[in-house]
Amino acid sequence: MHYLQQILFAVISVVAVWLFAKKAGEIRRNILLGKKEQLNDQPGKRWSNLLLLAFGQKKMFKNPLVAVMHFLIYAGFIIINLEVLEIVLDGILGTHRLFAPVLGNLYNWLINAFEFLALGVIFVCVVFLSRRNLLHLKRFLSKDLNGWPRSDANYILFTEIILMSLFLTMNAADQVLQARGSEHYLQTGSFAVSSLISPLFAGLSDGNLTAIERSCWWLHIVGIFTFLNYLPYSKHLHILLAFPNAYFARLEPNGKMKNMPEVQQEVLYAMQPETVPADAVPPAHFGAKDIFELSWKSLLDAYSCTECGRCTASCPANLTGKQLSPRRIMMATRDRMEDIGRNINQHKSFVADNKTLLHDYISVEELRACTTCNACVEACPVSISPLDIITELRRSLIMEESNAPQEWNSTFSNIENNFAPWKFSPDERDKWAAETA
Amino acid sequence: MKVNTMAEMMAAGESPDILFWVGCAGSFDQRAQKITKAFAAILDKVGFKYAILGKEEACTGDPARRAGNEFLFQMMAYQNIQVLNGYGIKKIVTTCPHCFNTLKNEYPELGGNYEVIHHTSLLQQLIDEGRIKLKEGGSFKGKKISYHDSCYLGRANGIYEAPRKVLEALDAELVEMKRCRSNGLCCGAGGAQMFKEDEPGDKRINIERTDEALETGASFIASACPFCNTMMTDGVKNREKENEVAVLDIAEMIAANME
Numbered sequence A: 001m002h003y004l005q006q007i008l009f010a011v012i013s014v015v016a017v018w019l020f021a022k023k024a025g026e027i028r029r030n031i032l033l034g035k036k037e038q039l040n041d042q043p044g045k046r047w048s049n050l051l052l053l054a055f056g057q058k059k060m061f062k063n064p065l066v067a068v069m070h071f072l073i074y075a076g077f078i079i080i081n082l083e084v085l086e087i088v089l090d091g092i093l094g095t096h097r098l099f100a101p102v103l104g105n106l107y108n109w110l111i112n113a114f115e116f117l118a119l120g121v122i123f124v125c126v127v128f129l130s131r132r133n134l135l136h137l138k139r140f141l142s143k144d145l146n147g148w149p150r151s152d153a154n155y156i157l158f159t160e161i162i163l164m165s166l167f168l169t170m171n172a173a174d175q176v177l178q179a180r181g182s183e184h185y186l187q188t189g190s191f192a193v194s195s196l197i198s199p200l201f202a203g204l205s206d207g208n209l210t211a212i213e214r215s216c217w218w219l220h221i222v223g224i225f226t227f228l229n230y231l232p233y234s235k236h237l238h239i240l241l242a243f244p245n246a247y248f249a250r251l252e253p254n255g256k257m258k259n260m261p262e263v264q265q266e267v268l269y270a271m272q273p274e275t276v277p278a279d280a281v282p283p284a285h286f287g288a289k290d291i292f293e294l295s296w297k298s299l300l301d302a303y304s305c306t307e308c309g310r311c312t313a314s315c316p317a318n319l320t321g322k323q324l325s326p327r328r329i330m331m332a333t334r335d336r337m338e339d340i341g342r343n344i345n346q347h348k349s350f351v352a353d354n355k356t357l358l359h360d361y362i363s364v365e366e367l368r369a370c371t372t373c374n375a376c377v378e379a380c381p382v383s384i385s386p387l388d389i390i391t392e393l394r395r396s397l398i399m400e401e402s403n404a405p406q407e408w409n410s411t412f413s414n415i416e417n418n419f420a421p422w423k424f425s426p427d428e429r430d431k432w433a434a435e436t437a
Numbered sequence B: 001m002k003v004n005t006m007a008e009m010m011a012a013g014e015s016p017d018i019l020f021w022v023g024c025a026g027s028f029d030q031r032a033q034k035i036t037k038a039f040a041a042i043l044d045k046v047g048f049k050y051a052i053l054g055k056e057e058a059c060t061g062d063p064a065r066r067a068g069n070e071f072l073f074q075m076m077a078y079q080n081i082q083v084l085n086g087y088g089i090k091k092i093v094t095t096c097p098h099c100f101n102t103l104k105n106e107y108p109e110l111g112g113n114y115e116v117i118h119h120t121s122l123l124q125q126l127i128d129e130g131r132i133k134l135k136e137g138g139s140f141k142g143k144k145i146s147y148h149d150s151c152y153l154g155r156a157n158g159i160y161e162a163p164r165k166v167l168e169a170l171d172a173e174l175v176e177m178k179r180c181r182s183n184g185l186c187c188g189a190g191g192a193q194m195f196k197e198d199e200p201g202d203k204r205i206n207i208e209r210t211d212e213a214l215e216t217g218a219s220f221i222a223s224a225c226p227f228c229n230t231m232m233t234d235g236v237k238n239r240e241k242e243n244e245v246a247v248l249d250i251a252e253m254i255a256a257n258m259e
């Protein structure tokens, strides 16, 4: 019986980790479908971004109350996972509280700390669930989240509550058994939070208590494995990806648009035809029509998005009722990547599906509404730039499809012919100066 | 006041301390021309040796690039860099945050390396150095002014304080809008929106921003960008407040109050 449990545990762990690794590999593959971009200069600055923005969650502190609560969930998540190490080892070795004898008093102190964190996490999850579902916050009501994304957010909060409750219930049953001197249950000293639940179990037999303790233990760890495998399909992937995303965040001023050296070269050739080499090949793409032409960083961005909607809440276009929502830009990019990933899984390599990110997932109307104001970039807590995707798609729209509103076409021809976006004669450019004389 | 062009300066065997990049709005738009004139007057008064490119200046290409037309942007950049490098320009000041951003951040990669400064930063320096002296009890003393952050100055380049410092020198009462500094709301002109109708929606962006500015109860809205200025001026007119609230560039406010 004992060995059976150990074997079962080992099998479950291996399957869970294998499944996770497989999906993680697919996500990595999908991200690398994007264009190469070197983003590892200035490691010092990058590490400090990782510490400040990802670990320190600096942008979250624009709203300190929410930031502290979010920080608690996140710290709880990380720290309580230390305890998972013990659970896994116990599971494989068939031991119970393996670390207790080794750590002595420290063990009691640690579990107490975990219990307080667990309680804190439960509290914050309840607050966040209410905030999401009862308070009418525009960014949570938005149609961006209709369907799966809205449930996703709630599922994870419920799951956290359940996992933490299992942890506390397990400890409570354990303590009653300890008090009765039950053979298998080592003395660990009392735990502050779960000892409050223990009295409820006083009337139960040893057998029942052991059953409760064991069930909680199993459900807890199976829950954690499930959570692990749920992550890659959820907005909660940001728990992992926020870190690389902060590290690879762009370090240049937000106002600088990415140069297109291939167009720069074309223009040079046009200006100095004598420099064109005989074997010059014109560029294959201008801007991005699909994820393959976006930088891999934009694709990492899409997988890192928490769907929090802070970007959209600060977007001037969205605030004034336009179709554009930077959050939706990120979600649409991720959807497209997932669809392409499935396509690749099916056919070994991508088989054209007559769809592109531009048009089929993101509309021209959305792209046209952007003022390139960078509010979305500034607002994002996990270093995402929806603007990069928008401008790359706009480039394709204009340069590959010549798809511009009539007013823009006039603007372009004015700039080209009169050197100003309006139809003024270039001779009048310094007329104002004559008037000051 | 005589405004010299680079060509004239060169012909006279002189070279300026700084090039004043006027920009398309500052050159052609009637409202923005007043900002240009005010800033030129300040440069003149503090005795700056400056020049403009005159007819040799051309659009930096910012709206074309942001609309997606990289070809046109690269053409304009090539042309401008040829002219600037031809004159050996080292230092540029501009009253337009879009020109500022393009010249400062986007031209270096294309071979145009200059020290570029926005006029609000230069004004702050001149005030700090005592080269600009403001009248005691100037026309803004005690008046409520609300400063509207330009996206291309603020979030794009991290300049939030210089314009505010300059305004403080006017002895005015600075009142902030609900969204300011890094949270500032766009006026709606950037990304080539200035040159086309808004996409369908329920409000114009400039009206939204003007409403925020009006809520502060300020009698002056200070701008640091000719496009923001146009957008906010239109907004104020739309709300029929043009008799109570004026939209002015920071350079105009300083020019009106110099000793």
Ligand code: SF4
Pocket (backbone or CB within 6 Å): A311, A314, A315, A316, A317, A318, A324, A325, A326, A369, A370, A371, A372, A373, A374, A375, A376, A377, A386, A387, A390
């Ligand atoms: S840059 Fe574009 S998408 Fe982002 S907030 Fe501004 S208008 Fe919205």
Ligand code: SF4
Pocket (backbone or CB within 6 Å): A304, A305, A306, A307, A308, A309, A310, A311, A312, A326, A327, A330, A379, A380, A381, A382, A384, A386
């Ligand atoms: S892009 Fe950033 S701000 Fe926008 S929803 Fe995603 S995580 Fe939130």
